Amino acid sequence: MPEGHTIHRLARRLNETLGGETVRASSPQGRFEGGAAAIDGNGLISAEAWGKYLFCDFGTGEVLHVHLGLIGKFRTRAFPPEEPTGAVRLRLVGSEHTWDLSGPTRCELLTPDEQDRIVERLGPDPLRRDADPSAARARLARTERPIGATLLDQSIIAGIGNVYRAELLFVCGIHPARPSTTITDTEFEAIWDETVRLLRIGERSGRIVTTDPEEIGRPRSRMRREDRLYVYHREHCRRCGAALRTDRIGGRPITHCPTCQPAKRRPRARARSPRR
DNA sequence: CGATTATGATTAA
DNA sequence: TAATCCTAATCGC
Numbered sequence: 001m002p003e004g005h006t007i008h009r010l011a012r013r014l015n016e017t018l019g020g021e022t023v024r025a026s027s028p029q030g031r032f033e034g035g036a037a038a039i040d041g042n043g044l045i046s047a048e049a050w051g052k053y054l055f056c057d058f059g060t061g062e063v064l065h066v067h068l069g070l071i072g073k074f075r076t077r078a079f080p081p082e083e084p085t086g087a088v089r090l091r092l093v094g095s096e097h098t099w100d101l102s103g104p105t106r107c108e109l110l111t112p113d114e115q116d117r118i119v120e121r122l123g124p125d126p127l128r129r130d131a132d133p134s135a136a137r138a139r140l141a142r143t144e145r146p147i148g149a150t151l152l153d154q155s156i157i158a159g160i161g162n163v164y165r166a167e168l169l170f171v172c173g174i175h176p177a178r179p180s181t182t183i184t185d186t187e188f189e190a191i192w193d194e195t196v197r198l199l200r201i202g203e204r205s206g207r208i209v210t211t212d213p214e215e216i217g218r219p220r221s222r223m224r225r226e227d228r229l230y231v232y233h234r235e236h237c238r239r240c241g242a243a244l245r246t247d248r249i250g251g252r253p254i255t256h257c258p259t260c261q262p263a264k265r266r267p268r269a270r271a272r273s274p275r276r
Numbered sequence: 277c278g279a280t281t282a283t284g285a286t287t288a289a
Numbered sequence: 290t291a292a293t294c295c296t297a298a299t300c301g302c
Contacts (some may be wrong), residue, residue, distance in 0.1 A: 002284075003284095052284075067284080069284045070284045071281095071295060072295070073297090086297070087296060102295085105284065164283080277301105278300105278302090279299100279302100280298100280300075281297100281298085281300095282297095285293105286293085286294090287292085
């Protein structure tokens with residue numbers, strides 16, 4: 001379930017469960033033996049997320065970089081550790097917790113310079129305290145690409161993935177195909193604020209929930225799976241019931257509601273000035 | 277048992 | 290844009 005909220009949650013939980021502890025590192029699968037050996041026996045100083053990128057500092061001079069990609073998982077397992085299940089790239093064992101990493105698109109040791117180069121090309125991360133959306137706002141004004149594509153671009157905003165982009169555009173009432181240049185200041189503010197709000201909810205709860213508890217009639221923690229999202233992977237709009245449309249934008253499918261996310265602004269209900 | 281699918285991103289063309 | 294990588298759960302035959 002890797003969008004930005006997952007990685008921030010992961011960083012927090014790694015700090016909570018392994019922070020300051022001497023860690024035994026291994027690569028049961030064998031594809032990260034060298035890296036694991038370099039980490040083994042050192043203490044976790046800090047785990048930190050930048051968008052969907054995770055960096056762990058073991059005080060060795062190099063930083064562990066993990067990117068889960070589409071299918072990666074980094075999860076706790078039984079303690080004391082048991083025989084690994086499946087392909088475990090990296091296992092970290094502290095004094096009370098076992099973590100297994102499988103299927104990452106990246107798992108490598110980086111120099112601080114290399115880490116900087118990755119972070120430099122990321123846009124502001126809505127889950128970071130110091131996030132400044134102004135650069136993202138400026139980028140939008142300069143690209144005709146559909147807003148649906150822009151929101152997936154990690155160099156513009158870091159941390160949004162395919163579920164959140166669809167849900168954010170729904171919540172903000174914006175059609176995903178609209179050129180980014182047509183997004184108004186008010187709309188951008190709404191997108192940013194909702195991104196912060198919804199990713200925070202995801203980070204705290206460990207799942208993506210974008211629907212309004214009032215609207216659903218039960219607290220987020222007790223919502224049924226099919227009530228947690230408005231449009232993603234749905235046939236009909238959770239709010240108005242309209243048949244949803246799915247288009248390919250930014251190379252991936254995005255579902256939207258033709259009623260709640262009109263392509264054009266609703267024309268003002270007033271007489272138009274006559275054409276000449 | 278094989279095909280399909282998945283909340284991602286990079287590289288090649 | 291397409292091909293590619295990484296893994297595991299699920300679905301159809």
